Amino acid sequence: MTTPTVTSTATTPPRRGPSRAGWQVWAVLGTLLAAVPAQALLGTRLDSPVFQTWSTVFLAIVVQSIPFLVLGVLLSGLISALLSERLVARMLPKNAALAVPIAGIAGIGLPTCECAAVPVAGGLARRGVPPAVALTFLLAAPAVNPAVIVSTAVAFQGRADMVVARFVASMLVAVLIGWIYVGLAQRVPALQMPRLRAIVHGHDGETKIGRFVGAAWHDLLPAAGFLVIGALIAASINVLVPLRIVEAVGGQVVVSILVLAAFAFVVALCSEADAFIAVSLTAFSDTAKLVFLVVGPAMDVKLAAMEAGQFGRRFATQFVPLVLVVATTVASLVGWVLL
Amino acid sequence: MKRPAQALVLTALGGVALRVGVTDEYARYVNEWMRWPLVASGLLLVALAFTVVFEKQDDDHATTPAAWALLIPVVIAFVVQPPALGSYVAERGVNNVESVSYDKAAIAPLPDGETSDMLVYEFVALAATYGDLLVDHDVRMTGFVTRQGDDWFVTRLTMRCCAADASAFRVRVEGAESPPVDQWVQVTGRWIEGTGDSPDAVEPPAVTATDVTPVDEPRRPYE
Structure with a gap:
C-alpha cells in the first residue's frame, strides 16, 4: 500500500499513421453536419412527449454537470501543476491509516457535486497521495461539504438529527472504504487498486502551464464521456420509472432500504438536490431516506461510469459494489441509532 | 479518439x-x-x-x-432542442407539499381588496398549511394546463438543481372552460375553502376562476 499502481501506457495504442486520426475528425464533423438535415427531416417525429421529456432531463443532467466537471478538471490541473510529491509527503502523515480520516475532513472543503470530485481525486493520486486516501476524499467531498449540509437542513426543516445522521454516515463510509483499501491492499491480492494513467509525454512536464494543460486534456475527455453515458442511463430511469412505482414498497423495512439504495444509484441526482427528493418520499421510513442520501453522493451510475474511466474498469467492478454495500449498511446502522 | x-x-x-x-x-x-x-x-x-x-x-x-x-x-x-418539461411530468405525481421548503417567515396576511400574485406551489402549500389566510382573497397564478378526467388544473413545476429533480404542483380550476393542454394561462380566482387543506390531501386545492387568460410561456418556466 505504499506505491500506487501506475501503468503509463495502458490506453495509448501503438502509433498509427496520420490518416487514421484523419477519419475521426471527419466522423465528428460529419455527425455535427448531419444534425442540420436531421432536424428538418425528423422535425415532427421527435415530438413524442416521452422522448422530449427524456431529452430535456438528459440534457439538464449534462448541462448541470459541465461547470462542476470543468471546475474539477481545473482543480486537478492546479494540483498537477503546483503540488509536488514532496509537498504531499510532508503534508500527509506517513501512515496511510492516519491520512484517511484527514482526507475525509478535507472533503468538507470542496463544496461541489460529485462530478468535480472524480478528476480531483485522480489528480491527487497522481501526485503521490496514496490511492486509498484519494478514494476517501472522493467519497467524502460530495457528501459532507457545506453546500450539501445546508441544502439538507433546508429540505428537512427542523430535523437536525437527519442532517447530523447524513454527515456522520457519509463520513463513516468514506473513512471505512479508505481503511479497507489501506488494510487489505497487501494481504488480499484480489483487491484491485485504482489504475492511474500518468502523464508521460515529455513536453507536458516542462512548464507549469504545460503540466496544467496536459492534465486538463488528460482528465476532461474520459470524465466527460463517461458522465454522458451515466446521464443517458439516469435520464432513462428518471423518465421511465415514476416515483409512484418506487413508493409501492415504502412499508417494508428491509425492502424499502434496498429499493431506495438502488434508486439513489440509478437516478444519480446532484448531491445538493437529493435531500429535496428524499423528503418527498413520504411513504418511506427516515432510515430508508437516510440510505438514499448516503448512497447517492457516494455511488451512482454517473459516478460509476466516471470512475471506470478514471481508475480503470477492473477497479470499478469491485469498488462500485463495495461502496454500495458499505454505504447501505452504514447508513442503515446510523439511521437505526440516530433517527 | x-x-x-x-x-x-x-x-x-x-x-x-x-x-x-x-x-x-x-x-x-x-x-x-x-x-x-x-x-x-x-x-x-x-x-x-x-x-x-x-x-x-x-x-x-x-x-x-x-x-x-x-x-x-x-x-x-x-x-431536438428539448423544450421545458411540461404536462408529461406533471401527470406522474403532484402536490407533494413536503418537498417544498415552505418558508414560514414569508407567510404574511394577504393584502385586503387586491389580487395577490402567487406561485402555484405557494398556493398549494398555503392551502395545505395556513388556508385561513386565503379566505376571501383573490389570487393570480401562472402555469400550464393539465387535465384529468373532467377536471382541469393550472400546473407548474418546481426545480432545485436541474430539470431532473423537477416536481409538479397543481391547482384545480372551476368556473371556466379548459384551455388546451399545455397552454400557458394566467388564472385569477379565489380558493374554495376546505379543498387541499392538508399536506396529505389526496385532492388538490381548487379555485373558482374569475378570469383565465392565455399567456406566453414565461422566460423561466419553472418556479
Missing part, C-alpha cells in the same frame, strides 16, 4: 454550454445562478480545445472511446 477529433468534440460541447448559458435556454435545464458558470466553462472548453494548435504533430494522445459519447448531448441540443 485522438487529439484533433478530441479538440473538435470539446469545441462542440463548449459551444452547447455557451449557447445554453447566453440565451434563455438555460432556464429549461438549470437554475439562473448556473448561467455564468456555464458561459465560463463553455469558454474554457473552447480555449482548451484551441491549445491543440500548439501540440507537436507526432503525438497521439489517444483517449478513451467513451469520448465519442460527448457527441450525443451536442446532437440532441441541436436536433
Whole structure:
C-alpha cells in the first residue's frame, strides 16, 4: 500500500499513421453536419412527449454537470501543476491509516457535486497521495461539504438529527472504504487498486502551464464521456420509472432500504438536490431516506461510469459494489441509532 | 479518439454550454445562478480545445472511446432542442407539499381588496398549511394546463438543481372552460375553502376562476 499502481501506457495504442486520426475528425464533423438535415427531416417525429421529456432531463443532467466537471478538471490541473510529491509527503502523515480520516475532513472543503470530485481525486493520486486516501476524499467531498449540509437542513426543516445522521454516515463510509483499501491492499491480492494513467509525454512536464494543460486534456475527455453515458442511463430511469412505482414498497423495512439504495444509484441526482427528493418520499421510513442520501453522493451510475474511466474498469467492478454495500449498511446502522 | 477529433468534440460541447448559458435556454435545464458558470466553462472548453494548435504533430494522445459519447448531448441540443418539461411530468405525481421548503417567515396576511400574485406551489402549500389566510382573497397564478378526467388544473413545476429533480404542483380550476393542454394561462380566482387543506390531501386545492387568460410561456418556466 505504499506505491500506487501506475501503468503509463495502458490506453495509448501503438502509433498509427496520420490518416487514421484523419477519419475521426471527419466522423465528428460529419455527425455535427448531419444534425442540420436531421432536424428538418425528423422535425415532427421527435415530438413524442416521452422522448422530449427524456431529452430535456438528459440534457439538464449534462448541462448541470459541465461547470462542476470543468471546475474539477481545473482543480486537478492546479494540483498537477503546483503540488509536488514532496509537498504531499510532508503534508500527509506517513501512515496511510492516519491520512484517511484527514482526507475525509478535507472533503468538507470542496463544496461541489460529485462530478468535480472524480478528476480531483485522480489528480491527487497522481501526485503521490496514496490511492486509498484519494478514494476517501472522493467519497467524502460530495457528501459532507457545506453546500450539501445546508441544502439538507433546508429540505428537512427542523430535523437536525437527519442532517447530523447524513454527515456522520457519509463520513463513516468514506473513512471505512479508505481503511479497507489501506488494510487489505497487501494481504488480499484480489483487491484491485485504482489504475492511474500518468502523464508521460515529455513536453507536458516542462512548464507549469504545460503540466496544467496536459492534465486538463488528460482528465476532461474520459470524465466527460463517461458522465454522458451515466446521464443517458439516469435520464432513462428518471423518465421511465415514476416515483409512484418506487413508493409501492415504502412499508417494508428491509425492502424499502434496498429499493431506495438502488434508486439513489440509478437516478444519480446532484448531491445538493437529493435531500429535496428524499423528503418527498413520504411513504418511506427516515432510515430508508437516510440510505438514499448516503448512497447517492457516494455511488451512482454517473459516478460509476466516471470512475471506470478514471481508475480503470477492473477497479470499478469491485469498488462500485463495495461502496454500495458499505454505504447501505452504514447508513442503515446510523439511521437505526440516530433517527 | 485522438487529439484533433478530441479538440473538435470539446469545441462542440463548449459551444452547447455557451449557447445554453447566453440565451434563455438555460432556464429549461438549470437554475439562473448556473448561467455564468456555464458561459465560463463553455469558454474554457473552447480555449482548451484551441491549445491543440500548439501540440507537436507526432503525438497521439489517444483517449478513451467513451469520448465519442460527448457527441450525443451536442446532437440532441441541436436536433431536438428539448423544450421545458411540461404536462408529461406533471401527470406522474403532484402536490407533494413536503418537498417544498415552505418558508414560514414569508407567510404574511394577504393584502385586503387586491389580487395577490402567487406561485402555484405557494398556493398549494398555503392551502395545505395556513388556508385561513386565503379566505376571501383573490389570487393570480401562472402555469400550464393539465387535465384529468373532467377536471382541469393550472400546473407548474418546481426545480432545485436541474430539470431532473423537477416536481409538479397543481391547482384545480372551476368556473371556466379548459384551455388546451399545455397552454400557458394566467388564472385569477379565489380558493374554495376546505379543498387541499392538508399536506396529505389526496385532492388538490381548487379555485373558482374569475378570469383565465392565455399567456406566453414565461422566460423561466419553472418556479
